[in-house]
Amino acid sequence: MSDQDMSDIELLAAEYALGSLFGDELDRFKQLMAEDSSVQRLVVKWQEALVPLSEQTAEVEPPPRVLNTLMQKISASSPQTKTSWWQNLNIWRPLALGNGVLSACLAVFIGLQVMQPVDDTPVKTGDLIYVGVLENAEKKPKVAVLAYNKPFRLEIKSKKKLIPEQNRELRLWMIEKESNQTVFLTSLPAGQTLLNVDDALWKKLKKAKQLVISADPVASAKSQPSAQILFKGACVNLKNWSAGS
Amino acid sequence: MPDHSQYSQDRLLELIAQCALKNEDAFKTLYQLTSAKLFGVALRILKQEARAEEALQEAFLKVWRYAADYNSQRGKPMTWLINIVRNQSLDMLRASVSRQEDAHTEWADDMEEQFSHNNDAETNEELERLMQCMKQLNEEHQQCLLMVYHQGFTASEVSEQSKWPLGTVKTWVRRGLASIRECLKL
Numbered sequence: 280m281s282d283q284d285m286s287d288i289e290l291l292a293a294e295y296a297l298g299s300l301f302g303d304e305l306d307r308f309k310q311l312m313a314e315d316s317s318v319q320r321l322v323v324k325w326q327e328a329l330v331p332l333s334e335q336t337a338e339v340e341p342p343p344r345v346l347n348t349l350m351q352k353i354s355a356s357s358p359q360t361k362t363s364w365w366q367n368l369n370i371w372r373p374l375a376l377g378n379g380v381l382s383a384c385l386a387v388f389i390g391l392q393v394m395q396p397v398d399d400t401p402v403k404t405g406d407l408i409y410v411g412v413l414e415n416a417e418k419k420p421k422v423a424v425l426a427y428n429k430p431f432r433l434e435i436k437s438k439k440k441l442i443p444e445q446n447r448e449l450r451l452w453m454i455e456k457e458s459n460q461t462v463f464l465t466s467l468p469a470g471q472t473l474l475n476v477d478d479a480l481w482k483k484l485k486k487a488k489q490l491v492i493s494a495d496p497v498a499s500a501k502s503q504p505s506a507q508i509l510f511k512g513a514c515v516n517l518k519n520w521s522a523g524s
Numbered sequence: 525m526p527d528h529s530q531y532s533q534d535r536l537l538e539l540i541a542q543c544a545l546k547n548e549d550a551f552k553t554l555y556q557l558t559s560a561k562l563f564g565v566a567l568r569i570l571k572q573e574a575r576a577e578e579a580l581q582e583a584f585l586k587v588w589r590y591a592a593d594y595n596s597q598r599g600k601p602m603t604w605l606i607n608i609v610r611n612q613s614l615d616m617l618r619a620s621v622s623r624q625e626d627a628h629t630e631w632a633d634d635m636e637e638q639f640s641h642n643n644d645a646e647t648n649e650e651l652e653r654l655m656q657c658m659k660q661l662n663e664e665h666q667q668c669l670l671m672v673y674h675q676g677f678t679a680s681e682v683s684e685q686s687k688w689p690l691g692t693v694k695t696w697v698r699r700g701l702a703s704i705r706e707c708l709k710l
Contacts, residue, residue: 285702293701296607298614299672299679316597323599328708330603331651332673333610338560339567345577346555353548353588 289321296325411490413510422510424451424490433474435467441509442469443494450495452504453487461491463501489513536601543591551588558602559584562609569613569676579616583609617676657707665700668693 285293291308294300300308312318411424423436435441443449449467454460468474491511493504536558542550559580566576566583586608598604658666671677671685679697683690704710 285698285705289705290698290701293705294697297669297672297697297701298610298676299697301618301678320597323597323603324710326603326607327599328654328704328710329673330599330606331648331654332670333565333606334561334602334648335651336561336564336568336674339564340560341563341577341580345563345581346552346559349555349581349584349588350548350552352585353551356588 288318292318292321293325295322296329411512411514413490413492413512415510416508420512422492422512424514435472435474440470441467441492446497447494447506448497449509450493450501450504452491452493454489454491455486456488457486461503462487464490467492487514533600533602536605540587540591540594540601540604543588544594551584554587555584558605562605565606565609566613568674569610569617575616576613579609579613583612586612614676618678653708654704657704660707661700661703664688665696665703668696669700669704672697 288311291300291311295305295308295312312322410426412420413422413424415421421437422441423434425434425436426432427434441449449469451464451467452461453464455462489511491504492509494507494509495501495505499505536554539550539554539557543554562583563576563580566579567573570576570579583605587605594601594604599607658669661669667686668682671682672679677685679693680690682688682697683693686693688696
């Protein structure tokens with residue numbers, strides 16, 4: 280096979296992944312990559328193809344001072360580096376797509392049944408314990424369900440306010456981990472984003488593996504979502520992670 | 525990608541997500557799981573421990589800052605981490621005024637050693653496939669690709685080290701990549 284069989288862009292992507300681009304050529308390609316996601320995808324394809332070469336490089340333990348310096352630097356920088364919740368949502372997307380891959384982490388601790396509206400005081404990131412990333416039908420992450428402790432609160436985040444059509448209401452459901460059954464949790468007040476959470480259903484909700492938001496007729500039965508499933512996705516217990524699972 | 529027991533891709537994904545939420549414990553764990561491999565990558569390119577330490581440190585600061593930007597479209601977690609370290613190391617290497625002094629003069633031996641590692645160390649399917657494809661290249665093409673990938677040589681530097689003409693080196697790099705593409709069915 281000749282290199283003429285590869286497009287110029289793919290050849291550049293391959294050379295970038297290999298590390299052979301240099302100087303102006305490298306700068307121009309970086310610019311191109313920043314402007315065109317299809318170029319980024321080509322680069323990732325080549326990086327994935329070549330990375331086994333690095334994977335089999337011999338491990339060398341760095342001296343402890345590197346980690347010590349890093350921890351000092353990130354501690355000092357943390358107040359200035361807080362990311363937006365939407366950025367955070369993007370990072371969770373692979374988890375939402377995981378569908379059981381992260382079995383150790385998929386416990387939901389959200390007592391939703393008796394949520395009461397509270398004010399919209401911003402919650403502190405440090406209190407965040409559970410995250411659900413819900414995608415729409417096009418598999419795009421649209422809603423984050425965040426659960427906080429001390430006290431227990433639930434926050435529904437989305438780029439657009441969640442307002443149901445007339446005579447419909449938004450309902451939050453869970454899918455049980457073992458039985459795969461869909462269980463009604465609560466109705467979501469239109470436009471309400473932050474709610475206090477009762478812990479009465481705590482144990483029950485530990486069995487949840489996914490959350491679902493539907494838009495159902497107000498008078499419809501709550502045994503199953505009866506109409507549109509708007510968003511669906513996995514929830515992750517962050518506490519398990521920090522415990523070194 | 526090898527599924528090392530000490531850092532499965534899922535585990536790394538979790539830790540990167542935690543870093544996005546500014547969890548320092550997760551960052552520390554991520555470092556402890558991956559730094560030896562990543563330091564090896566930096567050291568291979570930069571040759572000097574002090575500079576490799578600097579590259580590793582800068583790379584992990586980028587991981588901390590940009591963890592929220594990571595998603596699966598940027599590749600597997602370990603691929604993402606390795607490429608942050610590689611790019612940091614390559615940037616430092618190319619910014620160095622003493623670039624020529626860094627060049628490894630025993631490159632041929634180094635390549636031999638590389639292939640020895642390949643044969644002995646890994647059973648991973650993806651690595652095996654890649655190495656099978658590399659072995660289908662002629663020796664010069666292999667050497668060009670590995671000198672660029674592992675040591676960060678530019679085509680000019682490969683040419684200087686090997687005494688092969690610059691145009692020939694560029695052609696071999698491109699043909700080597702094209703052959704790998706065909707072999708791996710990319």
